[in-house]
Amino acid sequence: MxxxxxxxxxxxxxxxxxxxxxxxxxxxxxxxxxxxxxxxxxxxxxxxxxxxxxxxxxxxxxxxxxxxxxxxxxxxxxxxxxxxxxxxxxxxxxxxxxxxxxxxxxxxxxxxxxxxxxxxxxxxxxxxxxxxxxxxxxxxxxxxxxxxxxxxxxxxxxxxxxxxxxxxxxxxxLEPAAHALDHHPGLARVRDYIDAHLGENIDLTTLAHIAGLSRHHLLRAFRKTYGLTPHAFLLDRRIHTARRLLLKGFAPSDVAAACGFCDQSHLNRVFKGRMGITPGVFAAAA
Known part of the structure; x- marks a missing residue:
């Protein structure tokens, strides 16, 4: 190490x-x-x-x-x-x-x-x-x-x-009480669907159908609840997964493909925008 x-x-x-x-x-x-x-x-x-x-x-x-x-x-x-x-x-x-x-x-x-x-x-x-x-x-x-x-x-x-x-x-x-989120139940289904399909090309119509909401309502409600649009949320989750794969020794190019990025350059831009460093530097410190 x-x-x-x-x-x-x-x-x-x-x-x-x-x-x-x-x-x-x-x-x-x-x-x-x-x-x-x-x-x-x-x-x-x-x-x-x-x-x-x-x-x-x-x-x-x-x-x-x-x-x-x-x-x-x-x-x-x-x-x-x-x-x-x-x-x-x-x-x-x-x-x-x-x-x-x-x-x-x-x-x-x-x-x-x-x-x-x-x-x-x-x-x-x-x-x-x-x-x-x-x-x-x-x-x-x-x-x-x-x-x-x-x-x-x-x-x-x-x-x-x-x-x-x-x-x-x-x-x-030290031991905060749990607070239940007050939001449309369909939003949790959308969140779980995104987590289960990170490497796929997800479309808004599918997410709206899963939520049982119109596309416009979904965009507004999702951002209000999670602070991000569905696409930004997807990118954030992809970076979480990319971090774990890089720590396991996967090459950045393979990580990009596995996480649904267009190419390694796309992964580099999104990763550095959130971490301040490139995937290569992150992996080299493992």
Whole structure:
């Protein structure tokens, strides 16, 4: 496995002038995915993750829309995105540099178990997307920097654990109550159909028939419920599947075909729009 303790295996993605992104997986923390990047023009497409997303801005300003919350993140802020939450990001006033990590749900549940003394009954939920907490932000940035530079140690392990434990205590509901979605039952059937036919050429008429709605009503209701049009939702799900296939060692060209993309170039564009890096860089860090 590629780690930040092996500088010769680093993969550096150069984007536009003045932009860079470095992605790796940290075996000291259950293969935690980490990204250190500077973006001046790159704009993230609205997307979701199956993991949590936690990050801090170390310079500049990033404009964000997280589940309808529009704001700006600056140094001293900590950003939290819960699994499955629609979000995007864009540079403000010349861009930003940031550090972020993508903890798996089991990773966060494990921290919650340490705090509760038992396994949580439901996944912890961060209450607010952007928190002003300079001390907490500094703790994350320092632990993240140590991992990137190959200085992972017991001290950095303690910093990371302290950060996530303090984040859950201060800013999350450890066992949030489940909330039922209030939406047309046909929308769930459409969502499930898309998940089962990711590699196929799905058409709107078929989806409307499955939902029992007109095409116009389906488009409006689906976006209101899930925050994305059916096509954007399909692309988002395809990227989730592409990530899993890349981690299993499949070549990007084969992943593109399996996930229903026109070609590898199409996969590259959609993947980088949501991840900030190309599929090749993502796979090389495995």
């Amino acid at each position: 590629t780690t930040m303790n092996q500088p010769e295996a680093f993969d550096l993605t150069v984007l536009n002038a003045g932009e860079r992104a470095r992605f790796w997986r940290e075996p000291r923390h259950d293969a935690l995915e980490c990204l250190s990047a500077t973006f001046r023009t790159h704009v993230y497409t609205p997307h979701t993750h199956e993991t949590y997303v936690v990050g801090v801005i170390v310079a500049g300003c990033e404009g964000v829309n997280i589940a309808g919350y529009r704001g700006a993140a600056r140094p001293g802020d900590v950003c939290f995105v819960n699994p499955g939450t629609l979000h995007d990001g864009c540079p403000v006033d010349g861009g930003y540099a940031y550090r972020t990590a993508y903890p798996e749900t089991d990773f966060i549940a494990g921290i919650a178990e340490d705090l509760l003394g038992r396994r949580p009954r439901s996944l912890p939920h961060f209450r607010t997307p952007i928190i002003r907490d300079p001390a907490l932000a500094a703790t994350f940035a320092e632990a993240h920097r140590r991992l990137e530079t190959g200085h992972g140690s017991l001290e950095s392990d303690e910093l990371f654990h302290r950060f996530f434990a303090m984040s859950l205590v201060r800013h999350a509901d």
